[in-house]
Amino acid sequence: MIEAVKGTRDILPAEAGRWQFVEAQAREVFGRYGFREIRTPIFESTELFARGVGEGTDIVAKEMYTFLDRKGRSLTLRPENTAPVARAYLQHGMQRGSDLTRLYYIGPMFRYERPQKGRMRQFAQIGVEALGSEHPAVDAETLHMLAVFLDRLGLGRIELLLNSVGCENCRPAYRELLKAELMPFRDRLDADCQRRLETNPLRVFDCKVPEDQALIAQASPILDHLCADCRRHLDGVRGHLERLGVKYTMAPRLVRGLDYYRRTTFEVTLPTLGAQSALLGGGRYDGLVQELGGPPVPGFGFAVGEDRLVMSLPEERTGGEWSPDAVFVILGEEGVGASLEGAQRLREAGLSVVVEPFPDRSPKAQLRRANDLKAKTAILVGGSEVAGGTLTIKRLGDGLQKTVPAADVVATVREMLHV
Numbered sequence: 001m002i003e004a005v006k007g008t009r010d011i012l013p014a015e016a017g018r019w020q021f022v023e024a025q026a027r028e029v030f031g032r033y034g035f036r037e038i039r040t041p042i043f044e045s046t047e048l049f050a051r052g053v054g055e056g057t058d059i060v061a062k063e064m065y066t067f068l069d070r071k072g073r074s075l076t077l078r079p080e081n082t083a084p085v086a087r088a089y090l091q092h093g094m095q096r097g098s099d100l101t102r103l104y105y106i107g108p109m110f111r112y113e114r115p116q117k118g119r120m121r122q123f124a125q126i127g128v129e130a131l132g133s134e135h136p137a138v139d140a141e142t143l144h145m146l147a148v149f150l151d152r153l154g155l156g157r158i159e160l161l162l163n164s165v166g167c168e169n170c171r172p173a174y175r176e177l178l179k180a181e182l183m184p185f186r187d188r189l190d191a192d193c194q195r196r197l198e199t200n201p202l203r204v205f206d207c208k209v210p211e212d213q214a215l216i217a218q219a220s221p222i223l224d225h226l227c228a229d230c231r232r233h234l235d236g237v238r239g240h241l242e243r244l245g246v247k248y249t250m251a252p253r254l255v256r257g258l259d260y261y262r263r264t265t266f267e268v269t270l271p272t273l274g275a276q277s278a279l280l281g282g283g284r285y286d287g288l289v290q291e292l293g294g295p296p297v298p299g300f301g302f303a304v305g306e307d308r309l310v311m312s313l314p315e316e317r318t319g320g321e322w323s324p325d326a327v328f329v330i331l332g333e334e335g336v337g338a339s340l341e342g343a344q345r346l347r348e349a350g351l352s353v354v355v356e357p358f359p360d361r362s363p364k365a366q367l368r369r370a371n372d373l374k375a376k377t378a379i380l381v382g383g384s385e386v387a388g389g390t391l392t393i394k395r396l397g398d399g400l401q402k403t404v405p406a407a408d409v410v411a412t413v414r415e416m417l418h419v
Contacts, residue, residue, distance in 0.1 A: 007112075007121025017321065018310045019124075022153060023106055026126050029149045033141070035102040035128055040084040042108065046074040048083050051291055053260065063111040077110035082260070082285065082301060083292070085129045090294040100132040106306070120307060127282075127303035134286060134298035136236030139264045142300055144244045146280075150268070154314050158279065161251035161267045162241075163223065164234045165202060168262075168287070170227035174220075175201045181219045205255045221252030233263050260288040264300065270312055279312065280304030323374035325351040326393075326413055329366040330359045331382030339381045342391055342409050349410045371396060377416055379409070 004010055011019060027037070046066050053060050065077040078084055085103055088094075094101050109125050128145075130138050143160065150158055166174060178201040186194055189204070196203040202222070226234065241248055254265055265283035273279065282302025289297040326346055328339040336357050343353040354373060358366070363380070370378045380392040391409050394401040395416045404412045 005121075007115040009120060013322070015310075018313055019306065022306060022309050022313070023126070025152045026104070026106065026149060029145060029152060030104045030128060033102065033145045035104045035130075035145075038085060038088060038103040038105050039107065040078070040081060040088055040105065042110075043075045043077050044084055044087065046076040048087055048292070049076055049079065053080065053083055059111065063113050065110045065112060079109055079111045080303065081105050081107070081109065081125060081127055082129060082288065082299075082303070085127075086131070086288050086292055086294075086299070089129075089131055089297075090289060090292060094131070095289065095294055095297050100130060100138070102128070102130050104128040117311070119305065124306035125303045126306050126309070127301060129299055129301035131289070131297055131299040134233075134284075136233050136264075137240050139237045139284060139300050140240030140244060140246070142302070143241060143248075143266065144246050146268070146302060147246050153309065153312075155270060155279075155309075155312050156272060156314075157270075159269045159271070160246065160248040161254050161269065162238070162248045163251050163254035163265050164226055164230055164263050165255055165261055165265050165283070166222055166226055166230050166263065170225060170230055171202075171222075174222050174225045177225065178202065178204075178219055202255045205253045217253070219253075223250070223252040230263055237264055260285040260291065262286040266302075268304075273308070273312065279308060321374070322352075323376065324354045325375070325417060326377045326379050327354045327356075327366075327370040327373060327375040329363055329370065329378050329380045330355075330357060331363060331380060333359045334383050334386050335359060335381035338386050338391075338406065339379070342379060342381065342406060345406075345410055346413060349414075351410070351413060367394075367396075377413055379413075 046064070049064060050060055059079045064079050067075060069075055085105065089101065089103075104127065106126050107124065108122055110122050112121055113119070115121060128142065130142055147158075147160070165171065182189075182201070182204060193204050204219075238248070248266075251267070254267055255261075261283045263284045263286065265281070267281040268279045269277040270279045271277055280302060282300075284298070284300045286296070286298040288299060289295065326343075328343060330336055330339050336359055339355050339357075343355045346353045354375065356366075356369065367378055375396060378394045378396055380394065385391055385403070385406075389406050390403050391406050392401060392403045393409070393412050393416065400416065402412060402416075
């Protein structure tokens with residue numbers, strides 16, 4: 001038997017309702033704030049991620065699914081979607097106006113990493129990108145939207161962690177300071193942190209090794225070394241968040257794993273997730289569009305792994321259990337055609353109907369199947385119904401049964417459904 005590839009999984013119908021619930025809430029909430037959906041290709045030129053995400057990041061260095069096509073071009077399954085959205089934004093000339101462009105996406109991403117609960121090699125992300133304004137109000141309003149979305153999901157107590165990672169004016173000096181502070185401890189750090197210290201010192205704050213964290217905690221936080229513009233921007237974000245009633249905690253050593261972030265960075269944690277409590281993150285990426293060959297367009301966004309969101313939902317958040325309005329019980333081969341015609345009438349009227357053509361099965365077995373599907377009504381069609389041009393409709397909740405002309409099936413089923 002062939003099974004799903006390691007790091008991938010099937011989402012079966014019993015679970016799909018929870019995914020549909022999350023996605024429906026995302027579309028409804030994001031739409032209220034003026035965000036519109038964008039769908040980018042699943043694979044892109046490898047150069048897009050090397051330039052946009054950064055060659056020194058773990059994603060580009062270790063985790064991408066990269067392959068050559070038949071013409072020898074290097075392509076990569078998208079490991080994240082901010083760079084593809086920025087590419088689409090440029091390619092289709094969205095930057096030509098002076099407007100703020102708000103976009104959201106829902107779809108699969110791919111990273112080669114160790115599979116674990118809530119983190120697979122193929123995983124779904126929900127994300128938003130707001131392009132065209134560097135005003136701190138954009139950051140704050142998008143974070144407010146995120147808080148509303150998470151509240152709609154009923155996740156319980158979450159915590160918003162906020163920081164700034166500076167900009168091209170103040171970050172280079174801080175990187176050198178950080179490197180100088182940590183170099184004396186270099187040999188005591190693990191191999192990943194030693195590499196990060198050379199290629200991107202801020203990334204050492206991502207370290208998960210407890211012994212290393214104790215050393216790194218002694219380093220100066222970037223908040224103490226922001227330039228005046230970055231300090232003013234951070235103060236603006238905080239002020240607007242407080243005005244909107246969004247609670248947050250300053251996290252002076254919070255960084256993001258991608259090179260394109262500037263100024264605002266944030267993370268949302270959910271204590272019920274345990275040791276791996278980080279639920280999602282994001283921030284401002286004012287240099288990304290320019291890095292891809294466009295003008296200096298500022299941007300702000302976030303992405304959340306849908307797998308972890310669904311896993312974190314309360315048990316009662318099922319998205320609604322599916323059950324058909326009617327199931328046809330076919331009593332003999334002569335009932336098949338009449339059942340298909342009756343089902344067509346009901347579906348055209350907006351009702352959900354199941355027809356399973358097993359006319360040789362007993363009525364008892366077919367009614368048992370209807371109950372298993374939690375159908376609201378069963379419609380019996382046998383030789384006598386076909387001969388008389390009728391259908392027998394049974395309400396499964398209380399056993400009420402009526403035989404009516406086939407033309408009256410829609411009205412009768414609706415009547416039974418609303419009692």
